[in-house]
Amino acid sequence: xxxxxxxxxxxxxxxxxxxxxxxxxxxxxxxxxxxxxxxxxxxxxxxxxxxxxxxxxxxxxxxxxxxxxxxxxxxxxxxxxxxxxxxxxxxxxxxxxxxxxxxxxxxxxxxxxxxxxxxxxxxxxxxxxxxxxxxxxxxxxxxxxxxxxxxxxxxxxxxxxxxxxxxxxxxxxxxxxxxxxxxxxxxxxxxxxxxxxxxxxxxxxxxxxxxxxxxxxxxxxxxxxxxxxxxxxxxxxxxxxxxxxxxxxxxxxxxxxxxxxxxxxxxxxxxxxxxxxxxxxxxxxxxxxxxxxxxxxxxxxxxxxxxxxxxxxxxxxxxxxxxxxxxxxxxxxxxxxxxxxxxxxxxxxxxxxxxxxxxxxxxxxxxxxxxxxxxxxxxxxxxxxxxxxxxxxxxxxxxxxxxxxxxxxxxxxxxxxxxxxxxxxxxxxxxxxxxxxx
Amino acid sequence: xxxxxxxxxxxxxxxxxxxxxxxxxxxxxxxxxxxxxxxxxxxxxxxxxxxxxxxxxxxxxxxxxxxxxxxxxxxxxxxxxxxxxxxxxxxxxxxxxxxxxxxxxxxxxxxxxxxxxxxxxxxxxxxxxxxxxxxxxxxxxxxxxxxxxxxxxxxxxxxxxxxxxxxxxxxxxxxxxxxxxxxxxxxxxxxxxxxxxxxxxxxxxxxxxxxxxxxxxxxxxxxxxxxxxxxxxxxxxxxxxxxxxxxxxxxxxxxxxxxxxxxxxxxxxxxxxxxxxxxxxxxxxxxxxxxxxxxxxxxxxxxxxxxxxxxxxxxxxxxxxxxxxxxxxxxxxxxxxxxxxxxxxxxxxxxxxxxxxxxxxxxxxxxxxxxxxxxxxxxxxxxxxxxxxxxxxxxxxxxxxxxxxxxxxxxxxxxxxxxxxxxxxxx
Numbered sequence: 001x002x003x004x005x006x007x008x009x010x011x012x013x014x015x016x017x018x019x020x021x022x023x024x025x026x027x028x029x030x031x032x033x034x035x036x037x038x039x040x041x042x043x044x045x046x047x048x049x050x051x052x053x054x055x056x057x058x059x060x061x062x063x064x065x066x067x068x069x070x071x072x073x074x075x076x077x078x079x080x081x082x083x084x085x086x087x088x089x090x091x092x093x094x095x096x097x098x099x100x101x102x103x104x105x106x107x108x109x110x111x112x113x114x115x116x117x118x119x120x121x122x123x124x125x126x127x128x129x130x131x132x133x134x135x136x137x138x139x140x141x142x143x144x145x146x147x148x149x150x151x152x153x154x155x156x157x158x159x160x161x162x163x164x165x166x167x168x169x170x171x172x173x174x175x176x177x178x179x180x181x182x183x184x185x186x187x188x189x190x191x192x193x194x195x196x197x198x199x200x201x202x203x204x205x206x207x208x209x210x211x212x213x214x215x216x217x218x219x220x221x222x223x224x225x226x227x228x229x230x231x232x233x234x235x236x237x238x239x240x241x242x243x244x245x246x247x248x249x250x251x252x253x254x255x256x257x258x259x260x261x262x263x264x265x266x267x268x269x270x271x272x273x274x275x276x277x278x279x280x281x282x283x284x285x286x287x288x289x290x291x292x293x294x295x296x297x298x299x300x301x302x303x304x305x306x307x308x309x310x311x312x313x314x315x316x317x318x319x320x321x322x323x324x325x326x327x328x329x330x331x332x333x334x335x336x337x338x339x340x341x342x343x344x345x346x347x348x349x350x351x352x353x354x355x356x357x358x359x360x361x362x363x364x365x366x367x368x369x370x371x372x373x374x375x376x377x378x379x380x381x382x383x384x385x386x387x388x389x390x391x392x393x394x395x396x397x398x399x400x401x402x403x404x405x406x407x408x409x410x411x412x413x414x415x416x417x418x419x420x421x422x423x424x425x426x427x428x429x430x431x432x433x434x435x436x437x438x
Numbered sequence: 439x440x441x442x443x444x445x446x447x448x449x450x451x452x453x454x455x456x457x458x459x460x461x462x463x464x465x466x467x468x469x470x471x472x473x474x475x476x477x478x479x480x481x482x483x484x485x486x487x488x489x490x491x492x493x494x495x496x497x498x499x500x501x502x503x504x505x506x507x508x509x510x511x512x513x514x515x516x517x518x519x520x521x522x523x524x525x526x527x528x529x530x531x532x533x534x535x536x537x538x539x540x541x542x543x544x545x546x547x548x549x550x551x552x553x554x555x556x557x558x559x560x561x562x563x564x565x566x567x568x569x570x571x572x573x574x575x576x577x578x579x580x581x582x583x584x585x586x587x588x589x590x591x592x593x594x595x596x597x598x599x600x601x602x603x604x605x606x607x608x609x610x611x612x613x614x615x616x617x618x619x620x621x622x623x624x625x626x627x628x629x630x631x632x633x634x635x636x637x638x639x640x641x642x643x644x645x646x647x648x649x650x651x652x653x654x655x656x657x658x659x660x661x662x663x664x665x666x667x668x669x670x671x672x673x674x675x676x677x678x679x680x681x682x683x684x685x686x687x688x689x690x691x692x693x694x695x696x697x698x699x700x701x702x703x704x705x706x707x708x709x710x711x712x713x714x715x716x717x718x719x720x721x722x723x724x725x726x727x728x729x730x731x732x733x734x735x736x737x738x739x740x741x742x743x744x745x746x747x748x749x750x751x752x753x754x755x756x757x758x759x760x761x762x763x764x765x766x767x768x769x770x771x772x773x774x775x776x777x778x779x780x781x782x783x784x785x786x787x788x789x790x791x792x793x794x795x796x797x798x799x800x801x802x803x804x805x806x807x808x809x810x811x812x813x814x815x816x817x818x819x820x821x822x823x824x825x826x827x828x829x830x831x832x833x834x835x836x837x838x839x840x841x842x843x844x845x846x847x848x849x850x851x852x853x854x855x856x857x858x859x860x861x862x863x864x865x
Contacts, residue, residue: 012831016824021756021787023719024817028626028852029676030569031669032615035514036562059676060712060719062749063780063817064756064787066824084795086830128829132793200682202721234684234720274721278757 009161010093011123013149014084018132019071020277025061074172074197075140075435076281083113084130085149087123095120095152100133103144104169111135123151137169138436172197172281174240175269175433179291185254185301187214187247187290191269194240201275203233208245209270211287213253213263219244235273247290257324257359266290269433286434297325297390298383302398303363309370310405315345316367317398321383323356330355332384335366335397344372344402352386370402513659515609516647517617519596556595557603558611565616572619575852577626589636590617614644614666622673630680637677641670664698671695679716687716707733711746715753723757730754745774752784761791777809783818790825799825806840810847819844819851819858827860837861 073079083100087093097120100111113131123129137143145165153159174194181187189208195201210216220228220243227233235241247266253259269285298321305317323329335349347368356362370376381394564587571580590612593599597607610617621636644667651660671690678686691713696706714729730750737744743751748771755764765788772781782805789798802822805813819840826833837859844855851858 014828014830016828018791021791023715023753028572028575030572030619032565032569033613036565036613036615058672058709058712059679060715062715062753062784064784064821065817066787066790066821068820068824082790082793082795082828084828084830088831126830128796130793130795132791200684200720202725204721204724234722236682236684274723274757276721277718278721278723278759280759 009149009159010087010089010153011096011149011151011161012086012088013147013161013163014082014086015145015147015163015165016082016084017067017070018080018082019067020279021064021066023061023277024063024065025059029059070167072170072198073137073167074170074281075137076172076283077279078134078136078281079143080132080134081145082130082132083147084128085123086128087125090125091154092125093123093151093153095150095158096123096129097121097150098129099148099150101146101148102135103146104137104139105141106139109135140169140171143167143169170197171435172201172273173271173283173435175271175285175435177269177285177288177433179288181291185249185260187266189245189247189266189288189290191243191245192240193235193243193271195235195237197275198237199275200234200236201273201281203235203241203271203273204280205270205272206233206241206243207270208247208267208288209284210247210267211263211265212250213259214247214249214266216267217246217248219246257322261292264289264292283435286436288433297385298322298329298331298392299324300381300383300394300397305398306400308401308403311370311373311402312405314347314367314369315400316365317378317400318363318365319397320361320363321353321356322361323358326358328355328357328387329385330387331362332386333364333366334382334384335368335378336380336382337368344374344376345370345378355387366397370400373402373404376400376402507658507662507665509659509662512609513651513656513662514614515597515611517596517610517614518643519598519608519610520591520593555600556611561595561612561616565613565619569615569619572623572626573852574850575626575854577623580623581627584620584623587612587620589620589639618670618673621670622676625673625677625680630677634674634677634681637670637674641667641674644670661700668695668698684716684720687713703736703738707736707746710736711750714750718753718757721757723754726757727754745771745778748774749781749784756784756788761788764788765792777805777812779805779809779812779815779818782813783815783821786818786821786825790828795825795829799829806843810843814840814844814848814851816851816853816858820860823858823860 079102083098085096085098098113100113102109102111111133113129113133121129143166145167147163147165149161151159151161172195174192174196176192176194178190178192179187180190191206191208193203193206206220208216208218222228229241233241248254249260249263253263265287266289268287270282271284272280272282274280301320301322303318303320306315309315321331331353333349333351333353335347337343337346337348345368349366351364353362353364366381368378377399378397379395381397383392383394384390385392568580568584571577571583587595590610595610595612597604597609597611617640621640622633624630624632624636644663648660648663648667651657651663671694675687675690678684678690691709695709701709710729710733714726714733717723717726717729730747733750734743734747737747748767752764752767752771755761755767765785768781768785768788772778772785775781782801786798786801789795789801799822802813802818802825805818806822822840823833823837826836840859841855844851844858856862
């Protein structure tokens with residue numbers, strides 16, 4: 001804080017930023033064994049009140065120390081400060097009022113002291129007028145805390161004392177998002193949150209608040225309810241954490257392809273973090289826009305498929321094709337299998353579907369037999385519109401995880417739905433997201 | 439090794455009475471209550487020194503009841519000597535040159551700067567001095583004086599090096615605590631990564647010794663070394679705290695410290711509570727609450743919350759920004775242990791955040807008046823000086839008053855008075 005001192009006044013104005021206290025122990029921890037010295041060093045430890053048994057040498061103290069510097073302040077955190085006006089004369093000073101404003105680049109906010117008290121007071125000698133002011137900072141950049149004390153001198157002159165404290169509000173986190181359009185109208189969102197502060201913090205809450213058209217399932221917990229992240233959501237400076245969400249359009253919208261095309265807002269990310277001794281900050285992203293569904297003339301969904309199959313068994317999956325074009329189609333379905341050692345499955349299909357009028361849906365099953373272990377990608381599927389003689393190549397139809405014949409599925413092996421990426425390169429592009437205070 | 443025992447005896451016979459003799463002198467006791475004072479003493483006490491040569495002896499505690507596990511000297515002193523590790527290639531080991539001035543004069547009697555040999559007694563004195571320097575926060579001096587000892591890996595701190603003096607005796611003359619102090623020293627100098635290296639080596643060796651005794655089925659000795667290696671882990675955690683390596687702390691806490699089956703409930707509670715406080719520091723309130731809950735559950739069933747529970751609870755309230763609530767909890771804790779400085783200190787902090795500056799100052803001043811010796815500690819002084827500065831322009835006068843009290847009751851603060859009283863401040 002930069003202070004601008006003014007001339008001698010009857011009152012003294014003091015300001016101290018209240019960041020969280022720090023926890024300290026009692027001085028350097030030097031221990032010895034009873035045989036080492038005639039007298040133990042450990043007596044000092046008794047001052048700490050609690051007989052520290054085996055943790056006596058741990059530096060995690062219980063004593064709180066008041067903040068000794070202004071520290072950093074980040075967007076979304078609460079700025080709190082102690083304001084104290086002291087009468088340093090030997091006579092009472094009348095008509096004392098304190099006005100505290102926080103000036104940012106775009107706004108000036110008045111912060112109230114003693115909200116319930118009357119506006120002007122008389123300060124007796126050595127008496128203080130003091131309180132804590134709090135404000136959640138909503139803007140990045142330079143802020144100035146303007147403190148103004150008005151009072152009346154014994155001679156009856158109005159006097160004013162002002163102090164300015166300038167500080168910078170910094171950006172705490174970087175949020176980047178990636179969207180994937182998957183089968184069955186599902187959208188997957190990957191949100192990468194990076195700690196750009198100077199110290200570690202803990203992400204207490206990262207939630208995607210869905211918009212009206214969508215429902216959201218968070219995929220960041222294990223089946224037993226624990227977080228997928230180890231022990232805690234702690235983030236060291238510059239480290240990032242990736243959160244995954246599955247977003248589905250609500251039933252009424254999913255049916256209506258037009259409405260689905262228009263529903264671009266999927267929701268906002270709501271982030272709450274805590275740093276040093278529980279100092280809290282919260283931010284929200286702007287509305288996240290999903291990638292447009294790129295159905296040109298037809299849309300292929302895999303509506304039912306196993307996630308895991310055993311090797312040697314038949315893998316059958318149910319496909320649904322929708323005619324999203326303006327004309328009727330008669331589709332020829334052809335699943336080709338390359339005859340090569342690399343191909344992880346055998347089986348092919350070659351059949352003709354009935355005529356599909358615009359907007360009509362047809363379902364059909366496809367079967368293959370996996371011959372290799374691991375993740376098997378079934379591709380390509382060739383759909384040919386025999387009426388217009390147009391070919392549609394579906395490069396990624398479905399993936400299946402092939403396991404050995406003695407495999408037993410347990411609770412931890414809960415794989416998500418199968419994902420088909422339509423435009424891999426475009427959809428992999430990360431998007432920087434704007435942050436705002438809620 | 440050209441020195442003969444006679445030369446050595448001369449060296450010690452010339453020892454004048456020193457400051458350390460008083461320090462190592464056990465408190466005078468009533469003969470009827472403590473019959474063992476009549477036993478022949480081997481201490482190097484100035485009063486018993488009659489001019490006749492007395493072998494330099496290690497000053498032992500008269501009362502060794504506080505030692506949790508009793509082991510013999512062989513177990514206590516076991517340490518791989520550099521000769522065993524094949525480090526003899528460097529030729530004859532260098533005799534240490536006594537550093538410093540005061541103690542060297544006492545020990546060497548005008549031979550400061552000359553080669554000297556180690557004895558259990560001399561190393562005990564050195565350890566005492568260096569440990570006291572650490573306690574007093576005299577880190578620069580500590581570093582300078584500890585430098586010749588290195589990590590106590592020279593041959594001449596082992597009994598094997600002096601066969602003529604300690605025939606057949608083996609192991610380290612320097613105590614384990616001395617090794618630990620030297621390993622930890624870089625922490626005080628703001629170089630925790632160096633300390634981490636030292637401590638890791640120390641931990642490896644102590645674990646190996648523990649395993650050695652485990653194999654030879656010496657349960658007592660292996661337990662003894664287990665505790666030593668755990669003590670090293672505590673210091674490693676302190677390094678990790680400074681370096682903000684919190685996942686390392688988690689690994690050590692959960693994977694190593696809390697796995698020993700012989701841990702008492704109280705020991706477990708204190709570990710879990712410390713673990714929770716570490717979580718609090720990084721803002722993981724949920725994680726901290728979990729650890730505190732474990733500590734709470736380990737308390738005897740049907741007993742009232744004790745001091746530890748209340749302090750844990752109070753700190754959680756602070757983390758939740760509920761300072762009035764935290765104040766009430768600390769107040770409850772104070773009923774269990776009135777005059778506890780740590781709790782009074784925390785109550786004052788809560789008062790300030792609740793907008794009660796004057797009350798906070800009064801609380802601290804009352805605490806100092808009631809028990810100046812205990813209350814005039816570093817953190818309370820820093821806090822009170824901070825409050826004085828916030829209160830008015832007259833903080834200088836009030837700090838001067840504190841300085842008088844410190845001078846009278848607490849001359850040996852481990853942080854300099856300038857920092858404790860914030861004397862650099864502009865008002």
